[in-house]
Amino acid sequence: MSIKRSVNIACPTCGVTQDITLVEVLNAQTDPDLKEALMHNQLNRVNCADCDFDFRVDLPMLYTDAKAELMIHWVPENETTTREQILEEFEEAIERMNAEAGEELPMPNVRLVMSRVELVELIYLVESGMNQRVVEYVKYSIYTRNREKLNPESNRLLLNVEDSTEDELLFVVQDVEDKQLGQVLRYGRSAYTSLLELFKEDSEEFMEMFPGPCISARDLLLEESDEL
Numbered sequence: 496m497s498i499k500r501s502v503n504i505a506c507p508t509c510g511v512t513q514d515i516t517l518v519e520v521l522n523a524q525t526d527p528d529l530k531e532a533l534m535h536n537q538l539n540r541v542n543c544a545d546c547d548f549d550f551r552v553d554l555p556m557l558y559t560d561a562k563a564e565l566m567i568h569w570v571p572e573n574e575t576t577t578r579e580q581i582l583e584e585f586e587e588a589i590e591r592m593n594a595e596a597g598e599e600l601p602m603p604n605v606r607l608v609m610s611r612v613e614l615v616e617l618i619y620l621v622e623s624g625m626n627q628r629v630v631e632y633v634k635y636s637i638y639t640r641n642r643e644k645l646n647p648e649s650n651r652l653l654l655n656v657e658d659s660t661e662d663e664l665l666f667v668v669q670d671v672e673d674k675q676l677g678q679v680l681r682y683g684r685s686a687y688t689s690l691l692e693l694f695k696e697d698s699e700e701f702m703e704m705f706p707g708p709c710i711s712a713r714d715l716l717l718e719e720s721d722e723l
């Protein structure tokens with residue numbers, strides 16, 4: 496079952512407030528219509544009763560799909576909540592869980608994303624049977640090989656699962672600021688397949704690079720540049 500909650504939201508254009516119902520926990524198995532809405536950017540949208548302005552409300556949401564063994568926590572990054580804070584709070588929540596249980600629990604298989612595009616990308620990726628850590632490894636090498644054109648500060652690299660072919664994986668560059676999609680980068684699927692073989696033989700390097708819950712080449716690159 497999905498869980499909804501009622502919130503009082505002010506229209507960003509005219510300021511008039513209204514009570515709206517938002518999805519807080521989305522269960523893709525029991526509510527496929529809500530999943531459809533999410534994939535088409537129609538979830539948690541509000542139409543202002545006063546000025547007719549249409550806008551999306553981004554609040555933390557948990558996406559679950561028991562059949563796909565998928566649990567993704569989407570915590571929107573914004574001016575007041577930075578990536579560092581989100582990661583810290585997530586770690587604290589895990590620590591509290593461990594403290595309550597009185598033992599070190601295995602890390603729950605929850606993924607953490609900070610934008611809707613990453614959430615949708617991850618759903619497609621897992622449903623198509625791809626390995627998220629290997630995909631992020633590929634992204635990492637694309638970033639580092641194209642330092643002049645691709646800056647992790649301002650560019651996000653997204654895998655377009657739907658338009659990828661048997662031979663090529665299609666990545667699209669998104670501008671983090673204005674959310675516009677730009678250049679398309681192609682990557683041979685055979686190279687991905689070789690990396691996947693490597694992962695199956697010995698996943699240690701991949702796990703060290705991307706321990707989770709936030710499995711993201713961009714995050715790793717931003718962390719690395721902070722350390723310099």
Ligand SMILES: [Zn+2]
Pocket residue numbers: 506507508509510511543544545546547548
């Ligand atoms: Zn309005």
